[in-house]
Amino acid sequence: MMKTMKNIDSFTHVRGESLFVDDLITRQDTLYGLVFDSPKAHGKIKHVDYTKAEQVKGVVKIFTYKDILGENQIGGIIPDEPLWAEDEVHFWGQPIAFIVATSEAIAKKARLLIDIEIEELSVITTAKEAKEKQSFINTPRSFSLGDTDAAFSDCDYVIEGETFSNGQEHLYLETQGCYAVPQENGSIKITSSTQGPTAVQKTAAKVLGVPMHKIEIDVIRLGGGFGGKEDQATPWSVMAAVAVQHLNKPVKYILNRHDDMRMTGKRHPYSSFFKIGLDKNLKIVAFEAEFLQNAGAAADLSPAIAERTLFHATNSYFVPNVSTTVYSCKTNLPPNTAFRGFGGPQGMFVIESAIAKAADTIGIDKRKIQEANLLAENDEFSYGQIATNVEAQNTWFTAKEKFELDKLEKEITDFNANNAHFKKGISLMPVTFGISFTNTMMNHARALIHIYQDGSVGVSTGAVEMGQSVNTKMLQVAQNALGISANKVKLETTNTTRVANTSPSAASSTADLNGKAVLKACTALLERLAIVASKMVTADVSKISFQEDYVFVDGKKSKITWEAIVAQAMAERIALSENAHYATPVIHFDKTKEKGHPFAYHVYGTAITSVTVDCVRGTYEIDSVKIVHDFGESMNFGVDIGQVEGALAQGIGWMTMEEISYNSDGRLLSNALSTYKVPDIFSAPKTIETIAVETDGNDMAIHKSKAVGEPPLMYGIGAYFAIQQAVKAFNKNYKLKFDSPFTPEKVLMGLYEK
Ligand code: LUZ
Ligand code: MOS
CATH class of the missing domain: 3.30.365.10 (Aldehyde oxidase/xanthine dehydrogenase, molybdopterin binding domain)
Structure with a gap:
């Protein structure tokens, strides 16, 4: 069994030194975003008057769907959700516009001055009512085994009933948020509080009408996600990116608790x-x-x-x-x-x-x-x-x-x-x-491991740290595989330019998927280092192992340190980096x-x-x-x-x-x-x-x-x-x-x- 350890973030957490999006040092010319959202749950937008809001000193621009150069579409599984409403609104809190100003306070002031006229349509709030009215997202799904109709007639007891379970607010301590900064040639780097960096990248590229390589997503850690940031961290980052695309200035948007609770979805009732x-x-x-x-x-x-x-x-x-x-x-x-x-x-x-x-x-x-x-x-x-x-x-x-x-x-x-x-x-x-x-297709992950020439190690994966300690587990896997002490290993931020095309950190599977990829990368690195070591100690490769920061021969500690072996590999021009891919075997579903x-x-x-x-x-x-x-x-x-x-x-x-x-x-x-x-x-x-x-x-x-x-x-x-x-x-x-x-x-x- 593997040596256990404390959450590697505990030291910075208790000292208040752990970095979240809102802690990033912002550029001096940073602008602040704020969503203007629907004050009605269902209706036709007759008219929106932004003139008074636009006149507030410090308001730079108010973005609407008209400013989108790509597609006004953020739906993942089904393309049925605009980033900003066009002529209809379908829920109270649906984003309609994005105010960008020199401060949050100014944006808030401006929001109050937007006049909107909505012709209200009938509102459905419960699933039962929706079913009566045949209002569905897609076609129903059914699973079956055996023959229930025949079986019920043979039962001694048959009981029927009805249940209701309500929704649930995620209430992550850290609300949704992002910081988007323009780079060269129309590229944008977004630090996002998301469980799904690739989802943010892909959607931003689609809405902006740019290739995915123009969008870099970086995630330091989240103050909780619980699923609420699997899909719904995306819109805020995309809005900020649209603003950056037009203004070429950094845009930050951190939702306050009220806005977050009103605008985001919850567990399904x-x-x-x-x-x-x-x-x-x-x-x-x-x-x-x-x-x-x-x-x-x-x-x-x-x-x-x-x-x-x-x-x-x-x-x-x-x-x-x-x-x-x-x-x-x-x-x-x-x-x-x-x-x-x-x-x-x-x-x-x-x-x-x-x-x-x-x-x-x-x-x-x-x-x-x-x-x-x-x-x-x-x-x-x-x-x-x-x-x-x-x-x-x-x-x-x-x-x-x-x-x-x-x-x-x-x-x-x-x-x-x-x-x-x-x-x-x-x-x-x-x-x-x-x-x-x-969804079988989503069960894969990658890890990129660098052994630096001094023997220290940097680990990048697609895993997002959200308080569940996945980084600690990744560190344990790497350190255990490489046979080196914990302080030699650093977990890097989750970044789409280092580890691409990731599945979100979700489904309880993050440590399994990314951990297996880390293990694979370490194994490949060790195979190369073992060849170097076997020459240094003149022993067969099969006898080499790495433990306690040393090379072991036949299970016995040699005089060759981990650092020495890495330096020698470097001198021999051996690759000290490895990118590994893991896809869960066996699983399938028709x-x-x-x-x-x-x-x-x-x-x-x-x-x-x-x-x-x-x-x-x-x-x-x-x-x-x-x-x-x-x-x-x-x-x-x-x-x-x-x-x-x-x-x-x-x-x-x-x-x-x-x-x-x-x-x-x-x-x-x-x-x-x-x-x-x-x-x-x-x-x-x-x-x-x-x-x-x-x-x-x-x-x-x-x-x-x-x-x-x-x-x-x-x-x-x-x-x-x-x-x-x-x-x-x-x-x-x-x-x-x-x-x-x-x-x-x-x-x-x-x-x-x-
Ligand atoms: N997310 C997802 C999940 O996209 N697919 C899943 O099966 C899943 N399961 C649990 C939690 N999140
Ligand atoms: Mo989830 S419910 O984002 O594992």
Whole structure:
């Protein structure tokens, strides 16, 4: 197992010395951008009057679609989204113009002076309404396995129901932003807070009408992304680039929190319907679901997110007959986008709800149904992949045993028997999450490694550091492979001129994909250095290895240092740089059949969540979350635990308190932290315990250390069902509802429901 280390940014982070876009030293002639966005959710633009705004001293120019020399198009999967609205607006907050001024304050002042006349059209804010009106982004997708119709007729129990899960604001600490600086001959360098440097580069080139080589994207690090900067970091950078193209001056644009919350999309709200059929042994025989995804006003990543909902619709369970369909519904909300889990959480909430309702109807514990249906080796997923190295049952039973579930349950039963106004609830939440971009084409990465002639090493990859510590992992991989100390290795910024055509840092796959490329580059470098070394120590190449900053011969340390070998290689004119490419093997998917093997592997785990509900007030506390998680062979347990705990808090927030709210006019009401509540230290679980289940890891994971970014978010779904159980313990008349988030207001209503 590899030597672990602290996040390499921790020193500069705590000293406030880490650089983000807004910390860059700006050129003296820098101008500041600000978006003027639609004050209505849907309508025809009759007239916009910029004259008063343009007259404000310090306003340099106000850009609109008319200033675009290339295409007014930023849509990725489907070209359905203009950078700036032309004659119609489709969501409240849609960018219409870009004010460029000598200061932010001046741009703000000017924004207030723009007059706009919009002829309002009808507004759709919910997915259900969109479906009724047949307002879709694209055609629906369906996955199926077996024959649900036939299977339902054989079931002892058939239960139907409906669920809703709300959106979620990304709330990255660092808002969206960029700094674009003109270079020579019409080239532009953009420092962007993006998870997808290539997406920004490609879109900027398209909108400006220039080749991609004219646009250089540099990413230092992000103050959080969570998916919100996979696609939606792009427009701001492109706007700044358009302004640079015209003005030949640097343009900076950092969104303030209000503008960011209003203009950007969020996690997709889903309205879903389920039908679940069980036999008398509690085996799930058939499962049907229809998912209505509230995509917002343009496609953005919605089709890919919809697809992942289908992939995870049966979570950790084997169901022999499955039929699932997802509709991407077009509404007048900002285009909803990637958010940690990427449609997976929304899918899992539905089957967990179905199981809860089935258990309630049959009059047994939800756990019994869950346990009877956990995935086993060689089970088939609805998309045709065969489950291997399955840890669903292992994590489940390990959790039950190691955390003494029987004892926990007894404590809860006793507590509930002895307390009138407080009730406790407990739930188990298994998670199975597929690792790889579901779009096979995206699963590749490159690394460029320079060994400088003094023996120090610079590593460039396509990975974007956003607090997940991917740079630390890349450093570990390089240092371990080259057999040198950590301080000899530096992680460079993520830059499109060094590593090109990258996939975004997303899908929990960044460390796997880029790490494998780093490993490949190091291996190639070592092969060349070994030949040099074999001559220096007169030993066969096969006997050479590199460890502890020295050449080793036959496993024994020689007198030749790493520096000496590098200097000798330089003298012999051996290439000390290497560019390596890695593409995930094995994976494939046929969309015409909706079958294939889309995932390199799956990550498994189980969480036990205990809560206490205050039955006078409707408030609740998460007493504990106890997790058994499949890390494979974690290469950095400190970092990985951080990912588990952070994702868990985010999942609990989504399920319990984060309540996105738009009014019927499509205006975002929860547009600040006074109206949008996120977990704080008081709402975090009082204790979180995480145990690593012992597994063999997986060769498709970097050093068998499995991807960890997204899967633990879905442990948060357990909080919903634990609270539900506590409500039910207080009020036998409570009828189960699956309407998340389960806010204290909804809990209170449930407690006193007749
Ligand atoms: N982004 C993406 C993702 O483009 N494709 C994916 O499959 C994915 N999965 C999770 C998170 N982001
Ligand atoms: Mo993502 S939801 O950008 O991995």
